[in-house]
Amino acid sequence: MIIRCPYCGPRDVIEFTYQGDATRRRPDPASSDQDAWNSYIYDRTNPGGSHREFWLHGGGCRQHLVITRDMTTHAISSVAFARSIVAGESS
């Protein structure tokens, strides 16, 4: 699998580390809603199709990326820096 890092260019998957589901949202830090925290920490879906996930380019620029990947074909449809994606969504 080749991931097109927006900073480093196309690189082999061996340089990257999977960092989990990028669709989950961390509850308000001050919240004590146990269900929300439980769901954030433990619940994961495994969709047979497009999915968003965090990857760390540890063997390159050390940036976290948000990758949209088809779970059945492994085809990657988009790659972006996690910082800009997450910042964009929370603003």
Next chain:
Amino acid sequence: MTSSRLSKGGRIDRSRSIRFLFDGKAYSGHPGDTLASALLANGITLFGRSFKYHRPRGVFAAGSDEPNALVTVLSGDVREPNVRATELEIFDGLVTRSQNRFPSLEHDFLAVNQLAGPLFSAGFYYKTFMGPAIGPLRGTRFWMFCEKFIRRAAGLGKAGTSPDPERYERMNAFCDILVVGSGPGGLIAAEAAAATGARVIIAEERPLAGGSLLASGEMIDGRNPAVWAREKAEALASLPNVRFLTRTSVWGYYDGNVLTAVEHVSDYKPNRTKGLARQRHWVIRTGRVILATGAFERPMVFPGNDRPGVMLADAMRRYAIEYGVATGSAVTLFTNNDSAYDAARALSIGGVNVVAIVDVRPDISGTCRDIASVAGAELLLGHAVTATHAGKTLSSITVQHFNAETGRVSGAPREIRTDSLGVSGGWSPAIHLASQAGGKPEWDEDLQAFLPPEPNQNWVMTGSAAGYMDTISVMSDAATKGSAKSRLVLPAVEAPMLDSSPAPVFEIEPAIKSQKAFVDFQHDVTADDIRLAYREGFHSVEHLKRYTTLGMATDQGKTSNVPGLAIMADVRGISIPQAGTTRFRPPFTPVSLGALAAERHGDLRPHRLTPMHDWHLANGAKTYEAGLWHRPMIYSSHGETIEQAYTREAKAVRDSVGIVDVSTLGKIDIQGPDAAEFLDRVYTNMFSTLPVGKARYGLMLREDGIAFDDGTTWRLGETQFLMTTTTANAGPVMQHLEYYLDCVWPELRVHLTSVTDVWAGSAVSGPKARAVLEGCVTGTKVDNDTLPFMGIVRGKIADVPVMICRLSFSGELAYEVYCGAGYGVHIWEALLAAGKPFAILPYGLEALGTLRIEKGHVTGAEIDGRTTAHDLHLDWMLSKKKPFIGSAMVHREGLKNENRLSLVGLISLDNQSINGGSHIVTDPRPREPADSFGHVTAACYSPALGKYIALALVKHGTSMIGNRAFATDLLRDKHCAVEIVSHHMFDAEGSRMHG
């Protein structure tokens, strides 16, 4: 009479002879021969014994699809098992041995397994694993009983035990187009692709380009097709944008058009040039793939179809045309399709005597009839082979009437004398790589075969792999697959007009069977095994495969896949596409582990050494590895035991002063306007209130509330912190922090830099530690007012800038002195010189551990991924004023349950050492396994207490204090009576470090 060399023909070099050994006997062959062709030329038809039944087996195919003729190649002490004789090129001095026979190939004791046939039927292993439900051999005991016999009897070649002295290499390659295979399709596609200027790699698994053209009876541009192919390949190889790899098997197709291949660089050469690799492993990243992998001929399934002398019709043709070898003096063919007639034509041109052609079809084309008549072969239409007979090798076959519509065998058996039977059950495109790429193959009714699926990556298939079964259509398809705009002028091909559609007949099943009919030759799976699997409820092809091991041998079912599925579809009364097919997985052909490892063997871990490493070694340090670091364990002097050495070192720290190398601690430079806020979020305690020039001990949790790491963080400026982590967690903590900055709090203006290797650290500990610093530090005072507990100062030692923080892991008055890594030894030696009046001693990790165990300080042994701050009595560090990572989950009921293991100290009551990892129990020698209610995390002899002590995690820890128990190590049979005490075993009030 049996197989022999023909007087002419073949691309072998008859002017030269090669001597080689097979089972200790010398034979000769010619350059260009494979082991299979050379042995056949010597009249050898028995090549090995089969996997389960030890049946005699001969060569069955002529290439990588060979299921039977596997041999072991010996060179000195090194043995390589399971090499296909059909691919092994002979060279002078080659030593080979047949497999799975004892004591010899001709006389094999375990051939009695044939009589025990039903015992080894489908699902044998599963049934044996389960064992009977009652009796002395119940459960897995029966398996235990059988195992040693089965291991000896079943199997392929034996792996070698001596190290492989050969060299292997690996290569990465990049191209626009990778062409796999160089038959007529591959050559034309590569030519069309190369004409566009694209970078092309062609990989051919055989030594020569040409594929089917090497054994074809056709003419191309009026010339021998093998010569045409050779010239075409040479012309391609000479192009600057083409790389032509022969003897290179592409074995894997991975995501992103990454393909893997093994090139046999020199393992076919008698005298290998020194330094030349035996094999080279290729990882090829390509824009587009053209799969011109050809097709495999399928066997027919009929009783006795595994006898030596029975082989694929195309293999028979290849031995005659390519190697000048007649596989018999009177050969017969058995077919359900026209391709056997093409083989018959080539065989008769090559000088092989074809006596009869048995065809299941009631009628055939005029072309086929003409071929049979020219070859002088008797034509038996609407017939099938129902048995084979043999002494040492095939002597005759039984033929009966056969109705291809009903599958019924009838009429009087007739015996035909023949010493070699070529079978053809149609052709299966080699779709393995496409299947690996993820595509689901589609059944083609016309070809009675699975065709490649719709491409899901950037690949195309061409040639017979794509279902084009004649050279003319192969070439015209290949040109357009090579380049859509190809203007290639295709050569003229002279070939007989044959029909590529076989009769849908896979198995001949006479009413009375006296012989086994094999589907998977390499794993000894018979047609009856498939029917048994069906009766026992294994209907899906995936279950069938696993239950019978059909197609799971080293040949990956190249010949057995489709016949096996066809038989299952038949018993289920459904069509083959309804039954479906399993997916092919890498490797397409077996790959040696040496090629995969290449130069990457031995110790591949990085070794991390501190700046003071050489000093430690020069001063008697015995080191061990802690993570990737090499750290001093003890500094031994004159024959001390380890315990004596660390006791002496730890005592020196408590009595006067010691020094320890702490350069390995993880160090992260944290800067930015939001650095303090960031630390408040990642640590359980508050850091924004920390004054500049002070350090604080911090605890991090995971999001789920479990303790993650601890360490001190120093505030060097309003917006700058230096975080230290445990040695082992330096990487994970860095990754943890980066994750939160990138993925959770991108709004925080904070930057992280790992500076672990930038600083060298020396910790000076003991009552005289301040005196040592006073003796060497300039530019700052180090008294209690200037440098209080957790204070930081900057100054110089021996003219080199240092940063000193007063913090203590040992519980003594202690300082960590940091300097640039390049000055590590300089500062270390200066501190030792200043400590000389106080008899300063360097101490190792054992003494460091002893000092912290006495104090009850935790490390990774206690922060083990299961413990919480409560368990470790660190709940005082959980801030109530702010949220932090883990704050929402840390107070969950289950994490505060009194039943949880919590930290305590142990003191040995019988003056015995306590083994690390011991379990805490009430009865040291229970008759039945008893409940453990805790375990020892760290143990030592404490010079300060004069006792053996330990830290342990124990259920109801705090309320157990004062109780007695046993620390029991069942593995080493050591049982120690202990008293459970507070984890603060020494100087509980901490007066020593504050002094």
